[in-house]
Amino acid sequence: MLALSVASSSIVSGVLLGGMLALAALGLSIVLGVMRLVNLAHGDFLLVGAYAGFFFFTFTGVDPLLGLPVIALFVAALAIPVYRYLLQPLAERGAEAQMMTMFAISIILENVFVLAFSADTRSIGVSYAALPLTLGPVTVPLVYVIGFAISLVAILAVHWLIARTAFGRDLRASAADAEAAATIGVDVNRVRMLTFALGVACAGIGGTLIGTAFQFSPSSGGAYLLNSLAIVVLGGLGNVLGTLFGGLALGALQSVGGLALGDGYRDLVGMAIFLLVLAFRPEGFARGRR
Amino acid sequence: MTANALKVCAAAIVVATTFGLASASADEIVIGASLPLSGPLAGFGSFQQWGYKRAVDEVNKAGGIEVNGKKEMVKLIIRDDKTDPNATASNTETLLSRDGAVAMLGSCTPALVNAGALVAERAKKPLVTGCDPLEAFKSVRNWKWVWDIFFDEPELANAELKAVQDWGAKTNMKLAIWHDNGPDGQVVGGKLWPEVAKSFGYEVVQNAEFPVDNTQFTSIIGEAKSKDADVVLVDAITPQAIAIRKQMAAEGYTPKVLNIEKGAEPVQFAEALGKLSDGVLVGGYWDPSFPYPAAADLSKAFESETKLSSSQHIADSYAAAQVLLDAIVTAGSTDAGKINAALAKTNKTYVVGPVKFDENHTAKLPIVALQWQGGKTVIVWPKSEKTGDFLFPLP
Numbered sequence: 001m002l003a004l005s006v007a008s009s010s011i012v013s014g015v016l017l018g019g020m021l022a023l024a025a026l027g028l029s030i031v032l033g034v035m036r037l038v039n040l041a042h043g044d045f046l047l048v049g050a051y052a053g054f055f056f057f058t059f060t061g062v063d064p065l066l067g068l069p070v071i072a073l074f075v076a077a078l079a080i081p082v083y084r085y086l087l088q089p090l091a092e093r094g095a096e097a098q099m100m101t102m103f104a105i106s107i108i109l110e111n112v113f114v115l116a117f118s119a120d121t122r123s124i125g126v127s128y129a130a131l132p133l134t135l136g137p138v139t140v141p142l143v144y145v146i147g148f149a150i151s152l153v154a155i156l157a158v159h160w161l162i163a164r165t166a167f168g169r170d171l172r173a174s175a176a177d178a179e180a181a182a183t184i185g186v187d188v189n190r191v192r193m194l195t196f197a198l199g200v201a202c203a204g205i206g207g208t209l210i211g212t213a214f215q216f217s218p219s220s221g222g223a224y225l226l227n228s229l230a231i232v233v234l235g236g237l238g239n240v241l242g243t244l245f246g247g248l249a250l251g252a253l254q255s256v257g258g259l260a261l262g263d264g265y266r267d268l269v270g271m272a273i274f275l276l277v278l279a280f281r282p283e284g285f286a287r288g289r290r
Numbered sequence: 291m292t293a294n295a296l297k298v299c300a301a302a303i304v305v306a307t308t309f310g311l312a313s314a315s316a317d318e319i320v321i322g323a324s325l326p327l328s329g330p331l332a333g334f335g336s337f338q339q340w341g342y343k344r345a346v347d348e349v350n351k352a353g354g355i356e357v358n359g360k361k362e363m364v365k366l367i368i369r370d371d372k373t374d375p376n377a378t379a380s381n382t383e384t385l386l387s388r389d390g391a392v393a394m395l396g397s398c399t400p401a402l403v404n405a406g407a408l409v410a411e412r413a414k415k416p417l418v419t420g421c422d423p424l425e426a427f428k429s430v431r432n433w434k435w436v437w438d439i440f441f442d443e444p445e446l447a448n449a450e451l452k453a454v455q456d457w458g459a460k461t462n463m464k465l466a467i468w469h470d471n472g473p474d475g476q477v478v479g480g481k482l483w484p485e486v487a488k489s490f491g492y493e494v495v496q497n498a499e500f501p502v503d504n505t506q507f508t509s510i511i512g513e514a515k516s517k518d519a520d521v522v523l524v525d526a527i528t529p530q531a532i533a534i535r536k537q538m539a540a541e542g543y544t545p546k547v548l549n550i551e552k553g554a555e556p557v558q559f560a561e562a563l564g565k566l567s568d569g570v571l572v573g574g575y576w577d578p579s580f581p582y583p584a585a586a587d588l589s590k591a592f593e594s595e596t597k598l599s600s601s602q603h604i605a606d607s608y609a610a611a612q613v614l615l616d617a618i619v620t621a622g623s624t625d626a627g628k629i630n631a632a633l634a635k636t637n638k639t640y641v642v643g644p645v646k647f648d649e650n651h652t653a654k655l656p657i658v659a660l661q662w663q664g665g666k667t668v669i670v671w672p673k674s675e676k677t678g679d680f681l682f683p684l685p
Contacts, residue, residue, distance in 0.1 A: 003512075003513075003516040005512070005516060006509065006512035006513055006515075006516050009508070009512050009541070010508045010509045010512055013508045014508070017506075110328075111328075114327075114328045114332075118332070118336070119327060119328040119329065119332025119333075119335075119336070120332065120333060120558040120561070120562075121330070121333065121528050121529045121532055121558055121562055122558075122561075122562055123532055123536060123562045123563070125562070125563075125564050129536065129540065130536060130539035130540055130566055131539070131540065132539075132540055132541055132542030134542065139512075139541055139542050140541075141537070141540030141541060142540070143540060144540075213540075214505060214533060214536070215529055215532040215533050215536065215562060217329075217330065217332070217529060218328060219328065219329050219330070219372070219373075220529075223503070223505065254506075255508065255509070258506065258508065258509045259509050262498060262499070262500065262509070262510070263498070263500055263504060263506055263507050263508065263509045263510045264471070264499065264500035264501045264504050266504075266506050267501075267504075
C-alpha cells in the first residue's frame, strides 16, 4: 500500500508541474484561438527559451529566472520575422499551409540546435533546482513551487492583457470574427503577428522554467508539444484561465495515473484524457473565450 | 509540361545511378556506419564517430589497404540514425545498397545495434560493433555476419555490489532497482540485478520499470524513499539518468549508493549535473590507465583534438573499426565472405584488450566499477586497478 507521503507528494508535485506546463500551453492556445494555427514548432520555440536560459546563466552567472523578461523578448523577437515572412504570405491559403510551414520550421530548428549546441542533453544548473521543500508529509521540488508561482503570475498577466487592454480587445475581436474586426478598423495582421509573438514568448518562458526543473536536448520539443496540446484541449481553446485549469488537472491526473500504474504511464494517462475530452467535450471543460 | 517533367526525372535517375555506381566502383573501400549523432543517445554517437574515423584515418595515412594486389584507400560513410532503430535499419540498407559499403560498423545500445545488425545479416555483409552488451546481442539470434566486442551483463550486474562489498561500505541492505524497458534494461534490471542483489544478501524493496523516454520519476523516487532503500541501481539512457538524479535531489532522497548504468557513462551526464554527479557509480570496460597498446595515447589524442573529456566509447569504437580493417587486410579482398571468415579468426590485443570471438560471435571485455568524482570517472573496483578511492556515502 502506498505511503501517504508518497501519494500526497506525488499529487502536489503533479499539480505544480501542471501549472508550469500551462504557461507553455497558453502560448499554443492563444495562437490557435486567434490564428486558427496549430503551431507545430511550439515545442521547439520552448527549447529556444530553454537554450536561451541555459546560455544566459552560463555566460552571465545571473539567475535565468531573473532574466525571464529578456528571454521572453528575445524569443518574441525571433517570432516576428517568422510570422511576417513565412506565415503572413500564406494567410489566404488556409490553415494547412501555415501548419506545414511550422512543421518545416520545427525540423529546421531541431537541426539548428544540433549544429549550434550539439545533441547533448543539458540542464540549467541553478542550485535550487536540486532542493526539496517539505511541508508535513509533503515533499516537493522547490523549483516546481518557484516555477508554478512564475507561471501563475505570467498567466494572470496574459489574462489581464487580453481582458483589460485595447490590444486584448482587438485580439478577442480578431479571434471571434477576423473579417468583422477588420471592417471596424482592427489591424488583424498586426494583431496576429503580436499574438504569435506573445504565444512564442509564453513558450520561451515556459522553456526556461522547464530547462531549470528538468533536462532538455534538441529533440525534446515534441513531447512538450503533445503535453501542451492535451492541456489546451482540456482547458478549452483560447481560454487563458481554462488553460491554467487544464494544466493543473492534467498534472494531477497524470500523477494519479503514475501512482496507480507506475511513472511510465503518466504520458499514456495524459493522452487518454486528451482523446476522451476530444471525443466527449471538444470545447474543453472551461467554457468561454477569455 | 508533363513530358518535360518526365525528362527531368529520367535525367536525374541517370545522373544519380551513374554517380551511385561511380562511388561504389571507385578505387576505395567503403565502410558504412549508422550512429546516433542526434537524439537521446547522441552522447554516445559523437565518441563512436571519433573512434571509427581515427581508425580509418590511421589506415589511410599508412597508404590504405591492399586488396587484390592493389592498395586502396578506405572511405567511411556515417549516417545519423537520430537514436531511432527504424532509421538505423534504413541507414544500413542505404549504406549497403546505395553507398556500396562492403562492411559495416555498429551503432550504440542493443535497440540500435541490433536493428542495423539484422539488416547486415540479411544482406550477408559483415558488421562489427561495440556498445551492445553481449547477452542482449546473443538473445536476438545466432549471428553469422555480425560480431560484438563489449561487456557481459552478468559481470556488470555484479561489479558495483562487489565494489560496495570490497570497500566495506555499510548499508541497511535494502535495495531499489529502476530500469527502462529497453532490451538491456530488461535484461539487467528485470532479470540480473534482482538475482545478484539477493546473492549479496540485499532485500529488493522495489523493482520499477519505465519506458525508455520517460521523464517523470516522482512516484518511483517517492516509493524508494519511503521504503528506505540505501542502495539504488538504475538502468536508463542519459536524458533519463540526468532527470532521475536531479529529481532525486529535488525530492530530498539521497541513498548511500547510487549506480546508474548506461546513462551515466557519457561526460554530458556530469556536465549537466555538476556536483550532483559526484559519487554516482557506473560500470566501465575501458580506461586510459589500462595496460593495452596505445590506451593512454588514445585518450590524449581525443582530448587534444576535441578539447573534450574522453569517454570509454572512443575505445570500443576504435577497436571495432580496427578489427574490421584488420580483417579486410587479412582477407586481401572486399568479398564479404572472405572478410567474415577473417573476422572469425581475429586473435589480437587491441586498445580494449585481447579480442578473440567465441562461437556466439562475441568478444568479452572485462568490467570495472567507475565512479564520478569532480567531473571525471575514476576506477574504484577492482581495487587492484583503482585510480581513486571509493566515495561513500553518496554526497
